[in-house]
Ligand code: FES
């Protein structure tokens with residue numbers, strides 16, 4: 001049995017100590033926001049915080065983190081109100097979305113230690129891969145969240161830059177299901 005705390009809750013895992021943290025989280029705790037991408041420590045889709053440090057959970061055996069404090073995307077905030085989550089919406093960052101929870105967790109760790117990261121610092125700290133190429137929007141969202149965190153200002157979701165709010169509102173009906181025939 002391996003015991004550690006996940007999103008504030010003490011958990012005892014009856015799993016092989018060699019089990020990757022990723023599978024303990026997804027299969028035993030049903031925390032499926034943490035994604036499996038490469039399984040080789042390359043892509044970062046599985047990024048969570050272990051004692052505040054971003055770790056690629058596919059590479060962390062649970063036996064190695066006895067007593068640790070793990071935070072997943074589900075535990076980053078209890079109302080999706082973390083400035084990064086709001087900035088992600090405001091900037092319209094995700095495309096397919098698969099890499100995004102890992103990106104946000106990596107970004108959250110960066111902002112916890114660096115209040116005003118430059119684009120170069122962002123690129124250096126976040127080595128996660130996005131096959132959709134959302135990197136420019138990720139940088140913008142991180143800068144936007146950092147600004148809100150520095151000033152304590154509200155950060156409300158808004159259409160991405162260069163999108164007229166009226167156009168965004170007009171697009172909503174087009175997303176409704178087609179009428180039945
Ligand atoms: Fe862990 Fe890709 S799934 S780094």
Ligand code: FES
Pocket residue numbers: 094095096097098099100129130131132133134
């Ligand atoms: Fe598709 Fe990043 S949004 S992989």
